[in-house]
Amino acid sequence: MDAWEAAVTGRAPGVVRVGLAVPLSGPLAMTAPSALGLATLAAGELTEAGGVRGRAVELVTVDAGRRPAEVGADVAALQAAGALDVVVGFSTSDVSHAVARVLAGRTPYVFTPPHEGGRVTRGALRIGSSPLAQHAAALAWLVRHRRARRWVLLGTDYVWPQAVHRAARAVLRDLGADVVGELLVPFGPADPGPALDLVRRSGADAVLLSLVGRDLVTFNRAFGRAGLGRRVVRLSGALEENGLYAIGGDDTGELYACMPSFAAAAAAAADATDEGQLALQERLAAHAGPDAPVVCAYARGVHDGIRAAAGLLDDRTATRPRPPRVRLARADGLVFREVGPPA
The missing domain is CATH 3.40.50.2300 (Response regulator)
Structure with missing residues (x-):
């Protein structure tokens, strides 16, 4: 109605x-x-x-x-x-x-x-999930398994990304990793050039993305065109299936998401399937x-x-619902495959 x-x-x-x-x-x-x-x-x-x-x-x-x-x-x-x-x-x-x-x-x-x-x-x-509950295990897995030690934090300038960045700074500090750059941008169509330049100048080997929706799609498309996709890890707490479709999928092996649910293709990834x-x-x-x-x-x-x-x-x-099980997944073409332990 x-x-x-x-x-x-x-x-x-x-x-x-x-x-x-x-x-x-x-x-x-x-x-x-x-x-x-x-x-x-x-x-x-x-x-x-x-x-x-x-x-x-x-x-x-x-x-x-x-x-x-x-x-x-x-x-x-x-x-x-x-x-x-x-x-x-x-x-x-x-x-x-x-x-x-x-x-x-x-x-x-x-x-x-x-x-x-x-x-x-x-x-x-x-x-x-809160920023810490959603991101802590994913950041730790990437630092340990992908040697992602120099991070740029990139997000939209409002409450949730600001909180994500605060949590990420604390987690990365405890892991012995460094935050080598940070940028918060307004909503809406924007030139991704300054963000891409920051990633290049800083020598980052990982980017934490707290952009959302259309802005996240626009940046990921530009990131791929700039040739950064295969050498710089990306982690997003807002990338879901619609966003993955909108960027045309990913086959770099370096795009990760830590949203509460992922749809895996049963025939291709039986072990990773969320029934x-x-x-x-x-x-x-x-x-x-x-x-x-x-x-x-x-x-x-x-x-x-x-x-x-x-x-x-x-x-x-009337029962209080359980918090969602936060997982780390890698984008593989047009599906997500779970790769990390549950948070």
Whole structure:
């Protein structure tokens, strides 16, 4: 249901309304089809299983890819109209902060992706990983197994990358590795030249990427064209399947990701296959057809978040979800293969 339609009609009897705050525009918009697909799958499965205390689950979409104030205003209007029982979604952290401030603990908020850590806002539940939990084991594995000792930290200039860089500095220091450069850039189309020059000048043998969405894709494409891909390790805490497809895959053997889930091809990598991930992809295909979008880490988080939200609203199933198992995977063509131990 559209947000304004929900605001006008208000709360519907016999229905649980879930505000689905996901990026339909902006840098993370490439993940929208996956997120919408798995959100409708989760809502449909919950409804078929009896719903929440007998009430069907209905989704109300809010575009979380806009400016924080705009997203917050939409959520505030929905809350004032009594149109929402809970809000679930992912976005950049500046947007999530705006949503949490507006809800102010009066409506539950389940934030699903990796987050910046720190104090949790009243009424909010974060089911993703903190920067340290997500990156520590991956950094350690790369330092020990790929001899990645000179690091450049490159990210977008907002809350989550800043927190990732703080955590990475501490981890790398303890591992005896060096941070030889750091750059935070604004959102949006930008010349990747200065970042590439920093990697070259610094003599880095590894780059930690906390760019997100479209900006991450743009940089990785430029990185490959510059001929750096085979000699400089890249690690990202935001690269997922849609992003890997968008850069055209990778066959350098030096592009790594530490997101909570990866889809591996069963026939090609039976030992690395995540059976739960593949089962989820099969259920999505049965729900949405053979052209269903790929199950990516962001979308899987939304699926889990809607189920967690149902638990919050239904005391019979109210349990705190376990944090996702963070893994290190190498991009191999258009799939990820797990290579490191679980964090």
